Amino acid sequence: MIALGGCSSPSNQIDDALDQAHSAVASAASAAELADGNGLPVSSARASASDALAELQDAESAVSELVPPDTDEQREALAAIRTGIDALLTLQQALAAGGDLGSAREQLAAADEELRS
Amino acid sequence: MTKSPTVRAGRLIDANLHLLDRQVLDPENMPVATVDDVELDDVLWNTPLPPGTPAPVVTALLSGPVLATRIFGGRPPESRWHRIAWTHVVEIGTAIRIGINANELDVSWVERWLRDHVIRRIPGGSHDPE
Amino acid sequence: MKRIFAVALGVLTAIGGFVDIGDLVTNAVVGSRFGLSLAWVVIVGVVGICLFANMSGRVGAVSGRATFEIIRERLGPRVGLANLGASFFINLMTLTAEIGGIALALQLITGVDPALFGPLAAFAVWVIVWRAKFSQLENAVGILGLSLIVFVVAVFLLGPDWGDLARQAVMPTVPASEQPATYWYYAIALFGAAMTPYEVFFFSSGAIEEGWKRKDLGQERLNVFVGFPLGGVLSIAIAASAAIVLLPQAIAVTSLSQVVLPVVQAGGTIAFCFLVVGMLAAFFGAALETTLSSGYTIAQYFGWSWGKFRRPAQAARFHVVMIVGLVLAVGILATGVDPILITEYSVVFSAVALPLTYLPILIVANDPDYMGADVNGRLANALGLVYLVIILVASLAAIPLMIITGAGA
Numbered sequence: 065m066i067a068l069g070g071c072s073s074p075s076n077q078i079d080d081a082l083d084q085a086h087s088a089v090a091s092a093a094s095a096a097e098l099a100d101g102n103g104l105p106v107s108s109a110r111a112s113a114s115d116a117l118a119e120l121q122d123a124e125s126a127v128s129e130l131v132p133p134d135t136d137e138q139r140e141a142l143a144a145i146r147t148g149i150d151a152l153l154t155l156q157q158a159l160a161a162g163g164d165l166g167s168a169r170e171q172l173a174a175a176d177e178e179l180r181s
Numbered sequence: 182m183t184k185s186p187t188v189r190a191g192r193l194i195d196a197n198l199h200l201l202d203r204q205v206l207d208p209e210n211m212p213v214a215t216v217d218d219v220e221l222d223d224v225l226w227n228t229p230l231p232p233g234t235p236a237p238v239v240t241a242l243l244s245g246p247v248l249a250t251r252i253f254g255g256r257p258p259e260s261r262w263h264r265i266a267w268t269h270v271v272e273i274g275t276a277i278r279i280g281i282n283a284n285e286l287d288v289s290w291v292e293r294w295l296r297d298h299v300i301r302r303i304p305g306g307s308h309d310p311e
Numbered sequence: 312m313k314r315i316f317a318v319a320l321g322v323l324t325a326i327g328g329f330v331d332i333g334d335l336v337t338n339a340v341v342g343s344r345f346g347l348s349l350a351w352v353v354i355v356g357v358v359g360i361c362l363f364a365n366m367s368g369r370v371g372a373v374s375g376r377a378t379f380e381i382i383r384e385r386l387g388p389r390v391g392l393a394n395l396g397a398s399f400f401i402n403l404m405t406l407t408a409e410i411g412g413i414a415l416a417l418q419l420i421t422g423v424d425p426a427l428f429g430p431l432a433a434f435a436v437w438v439i440v441w442r443a444k445f446s447q448l449e450n451a452v453g454i455l456g457l458s459l460i461v462f463v464v465a466v467f468l469l470g471p472d473w474g475d476l477a478r479q480a481v482m483p484t485v486p487a488s489e490q491p492a493t494y495w496y497y498a499i500a501l502f503g504a505a506m507t508p509y510e511v512f513f514f515s516s517g518a519i520e521e522g523w524k525r526k527d528l529g530q531e532r533l534n535v536f537v538g539f540p541l542g543g544v545l546s547i548a549i550a551a552s553a554a555i556v557l558l559p560q561a562i563a564v565t566s567l568s569q570v571v572l573p574v575v576q577a578g579g580t581i582a583f584c585f586l587v588v589g590m591l592a593a594f595f596g597a598a599l600e601t602t603l604s605s606g607y608t609i610a611q612y613f614g615w616s617w618g619k620f621r622r623p624a625q626a627a628r629f630h631v632v633m634i635v636g637l638v639l640a641v642g643i644l645a646t647g648v649d650p651i652l653i654t655e656y657s658v659v660f661s662a663v664a665l666p667l668t669y670l671p672i673l674i675v676a677n678d679p680d681y682m683g684a685d686v687n688g689r690l691a692n693a694l695g696l697v698y699l700v701i702i703l704v705a706s707l708a709a710i711p712l713m714i715i716t717g718a719g720a
Binding site: 202203204205211212213214215244251252275276283291292293295296299300301303305306307308309 | 374376380383384387388389391392441442610612613614615616617622623624625627628630631680681
């Protein structure tokens with residue numbers, strides 16, 4: 065979907081990618097909260113996690129394929145998105161292990177903060 | 182389709198409106214085919230009729246793999262057409278009813294082939310829905 | 312007592328059968344990005360589908376012929392073929408989306424990769440189409456689909472600011488984070504999702520499957536004019552749940568797993584169970600209907616025998632077409648394409664094809680040869696013409712808006 069908006073300026077595209085990444089991380093955070101004893105089955109949380117991860121990877125490639133490459137704005141955006149990806153991977157591991165989601169949720173919250181700024 | 186001055190008593194129908202593209206149904210209300218064309222006797226394809234010729238007589242309804250030619254033009258050869266003889270026609274209404282069973286006509290050979298070679302082979306194909 | 316039961320069954324089935332994956336996804340996306348500012352489109356769409364479904368049901372019951380049979384007879388093979396081509400293409404897209412939706416819903420329950428469920432879901436659809444009686448199939452999925460009422464319950468449980476929701480719906484504005492072009496693009500998508508083209512062909516063929524006659528028109532009208540609007544309420548509830556929970560968090564819906572979040576937040580595991588049962592029933596029901604529609608449209612155009620009321624051996628080509636359709640759908644899903652993406656495109660293409668599918672119905676419903684005294688009244692025709700204009704505008708604007716907005720990105 066982001067690729068179709070290719071007619072817009074690189075700055076706009078970075079904004080779009082960041083919106084996409086933020087939406088994904090927020091979804092994962094919400095799913096993690098609901099899975100942490102609030103009724104969401106683990107199977108559904110895992111689906112949420114993998115969907116969110118796919119969105120983040122999409123946003124990452126959208127930003128890294130921008131021309132001209134390697135502006136400051138681009139590097140910051142990529143860093144924030146990658147924080148999100150790391151948080152998602154932690155969540156997936158926590159869900160697979162069936163253990164405590166607490167630290168995964170903290171990581172997601174931090175990623176969310178970073179993406180919002 | 183011009184009207185002949187010697188038309189016999191009965192209903193006057195417009196072949197284009199009432200025959201063409203009509204559903205043909207057999208006595209058991211089974212759909213047989215759609216009328217794609219009408220066969221007239223004593224008329225040569227694509228030659229103008231001299232004035233004063235007696236009106237051609239409809240001899241059969243035709244159905245066939247003619248969708249492309251109906252839309253884009255031209256005409257498939259005689260051998261590609263399936264005939265439903267006019268004598269079989271019993272009633273002309275919103276659909277055309279014929280007096281013989283669909284199974285006895287060439288035009289439904291694809292249906293019979295698929296029935297015998299595909300559908301009957303799948304379990305439950307010959308049974309009524311449960 | 313039996314009468315009341317039968318009447319209630321008809322209405323309930325209509326409500327439960329109204330929502331399909333197009334409605335679910337589009338309403339969730341719209342709710343999460345635009346709040347309730349597009350709720351008016353659902354209302355416009357519901358009135359439209361009521362109008363045309365009623366017409367096509369009447370055509371089936373009064374004339375004994377299904378709409379598509381009459382389209383070729385009255386409008387000629389060219390128009391009929393154009394209609395058939397468009398209908399079949401959109402049917403196939405919708406069918407693929409519904410089967411993909413079944414797989415996604417199964418993933419939510421089992422955690423297993425949805426790609427494995429595609430062929431299984433398609434096979435299950437085929438088995439039901441092959442063997443089950445038409446009315447049984449419709450009643451079962453319709454009643455189970457009522458589970459989606461959990462969305463309405465969830466909206467209440469979430470304790471929203473009703474004033475705010477009402478304001479969004481009654482005084483629609485484009486949110487600051489979105490463009491006007493995107494707003495109108497989603498308006499068209501929502502419209503296409505509500506006025507699903509296959510519904511009218513299915514409805515008139517269904518009238519013949521169930522042997523409806525003139526005396527059944529009262530029941531038919533009740534099903535349509537009570538059932539469908541209540542189904543519309545369900546659609547708006549889906550949008551509302553997303554608007555209440557996801558919109559404030561700037562979560563834009565792009566997957567089925569996000570759609571469940573507001574419901575679980577409201578009602579926990581029980582709500583989740585109702586939701587997945589409802590989703591599976593809705594998607595499965597829609598998959599059955601689109602499969603049957605693909606059979607109906609092709610068989611009726613070419614004059615083949617068709618119908619679930621006949622045993623398969625007496626409608627061989629009809630059943631072969633449906634098998635081919637299901638195989639194609641599975642093939643498309645096997646390429647790994649996202650069913651949600653297919654859904655989003657299918658509703659827009661539905662909107663593009665609406666004039667082709669609805670104009671013939673309006674013409675046929677006015678034909679005294681088939682309808683006798685039951686031709687459209689003046690009100691139906693007036694409304695029909697108004698809707699034709701709306702449909703044309705939506706159809707013409709759809710593709711340009713798709714290009715301008717990058718398909719709603």
